[in-house]
Amino acid sequence: MHTRMKEILTHKLSEVENLRKRGLFTSRKNDLPPIRDFKAAISIPGRIGLIAEIKFASPSVGVIREKMDTCAIGKIYEDAGAVSVSLLTDNRFFGGDLDELPRLKKSISLPILRKDFIIDEIQLRESLLYGADAILLIARILSKEQLKELLVVCKELGLTPLTEIHDLHDLEKAVDSGAEIIGINNRNLETFEVHLHNTFDLAPLVPEKCIIVSESGIFDKEDIQLLRRSGIRAVLVGTAIMKSDDMTKKIRELVYAGNQMGEAYGRS
Numbered sequence: 001m002h003t004r005m006k007e008i009l010t011h012k013l014s015e016v017e018n019l020r021k022r023g024l025f026t027s028r029k030n031d032l033p034p035i036r037d038f039k040a041a042i043s044i045p046g047r048i049g050l051i052a053e054i055k056f057a058s059p060s061v062g063v064i065r066e067k068m069d070t071c072a073i074g075k076i077y078e079d080a081g082a083v084s085v086s087l088l089t090d091n092r093f094f095g096g097d098l099d100e101l102p103r104l105k106k107s108i109s110l111p112i113l114r115k116d117f118i119i120d121e122i123q124l125r126e127s128l129l130y131g132a133d134a135i136l137l138i139a140r141i142l143s144k145e146q147l148k149e150l151l152v153v154c155k156e157l158g159l160t161p162l163t164e165i166h167d168l169h170d171l172e173k174a175v176d177s178g179a180e181i182i183g184i185n186n187r188n189l190e191t192f193e194v195h196l197h198n199t200f201d202l203a204p205l206v207p208e209k210c211i212i213v214s215e216s217g218i219f220d221k222e223d224i225q226l227l228r229r230s231g232i233r234a235v236l237v238g239t240a241i242m243k244s245d246d247m248t249k250k251i252r253e254l255v256y257a258g259n260q261m262g263e264a265y266g267r268s
Contacts, residue, residue, distance in 0.1 A: 004059045005189050008093050009141060012117045019122055024129055032102060036111035038134035038160040039181065041083045042234040043211060048224060048258035049083035051113060051213065052251055053238030054104075056088075056095035060192045063095075065242045070100040071107040073247070078108045080251035084134070086113040086236055098130055105131035113162060113236075117141065121153050134160040137179075139170040140189050147177040162213060166198065168205065175207060182210045183236065186217040196223060203230040221257035 042049045054073050057063050070087070077085050087104060088096040096116075105112055114132035118124065119141065127135050137150055147163070154161040163179035165171045166188060174182055184206075186198045194217035206212050212232040218224065219240040227235065237254060244250035 002190055002192060004093075004192075005141075008059070008090075008117060009119070011092055012090075012119055016120045016122060019126065024122070024126055026129065032105055032131045035128075035158045036109075036133040038084060038111040038113060038162075039211065041111050042181075042213065044083065046259075048227065048232060049234040050081065050251065050254050050258060051084045051086050051234050051236040052077040052080075052082035052241055053086035053088065053115065053236060055086075055238040055242055057093075058239070059093050060187075061239060064239055067095070070097075070104050074104045074108045074110075076247050077241075077251060078110050080248045081255035082110065082251055083234065084111045084113055086115045086136075086238065088238070089114055089116045098126075101130040101132060111160075118150065119146070121150065124150060124153050124157060124159060128157050128159060132159060134162055136164060136183070137161050138164045138185075138189075139174045139177075139179075140164075140166060144173050144177055147173060147179075151178050164215065165202070168202070171202060171205060175210070180210055181213065182206050183213040183215045184232075185215045187215075196226065199227060199230050199232065203232060206231075218254075221253050224254055224257035 054070055056065055056067055074085050087101055088094045089098040090096050111133040113134040114127045115136045118135060118137055124135060135154060139147060151161055162181050162183045163174045164183040164185050165174050166185045184199045184202050186196050187194045196217045199214040203212055213234045213236055214227055214232045215236040218235050218237045241247055241250050
């Protein structure tokens with residue numbers, strides 16, 4: 001595992017410990033809208049849905065975009081045609097802010113995916129209280145037992161889990177654990193290198209019953225067009241949008257490419 005990833009997980013363990021000591025403010029959820037259907041949002045027949053990500057920085061790229069109002073970005077994403085918004089909430093390494101999640105939930109009508117390094121059940125309960133509709137679970141950083149447990153808790157809470165994989169071992173772990181939505185990460189967490197062909201290689205191995213999302217390394221309409229025959233339902237795009245001088249134009253480009261499916265769409 002990449003040294004930076006080890007650093008992130010060590011820090012996340014500390015965050016979880018502090019969260020347990022501090023406890024959850026259970027009254028927070030009373031002010032939030034109900035849970036939205038992430039699975040339905042990314043399962044519209046005949047198109048590749050865009051999960052547009054709000055991400056201000058990353059360990060591999062550094063600063064992606066100077067901070068601006070999260071709700072304003074969310075409105076741009078929604079108005080331009082995204083089917084869901086992914087919010088990176090890790091502060092130390094990605095410049096995220098979990099406190100932005102409730103504000104974002106109230107300002108848009110799209111389902112919100114909380115993207116973070118989830119390693120403990122208390123983070124799922126925290127996510128629910130802050131207004132998340134879906135949650136990212138990374139198979140690579142979890143044992144099969146941990147992943148199974150977190151998937152069960154997600155079901156109990158009503159959160160939709162997006163289980164991220166990078167290789168065949170991750171895929172087998174995810175499927176054996178009961179994952180129904182599989183995110184194929186084109187970024188190798190060992191090296192941080194990104195190759196779009198990872199989706200091409202793994203998508204045919206994903207069981208038909210699962211929904212496939214392609215993540216990372218997707219920058220333009222040509223990438224969407226290449227992914228058409230991979231049987232994916234959605235793409236998760238962050239950097240290309242956040243770096244764009246015109247976020248609306250970039251999203252519309254990706255959404256339009258995702259709608260031009262026709263007979264190219266391979267999975268029902």
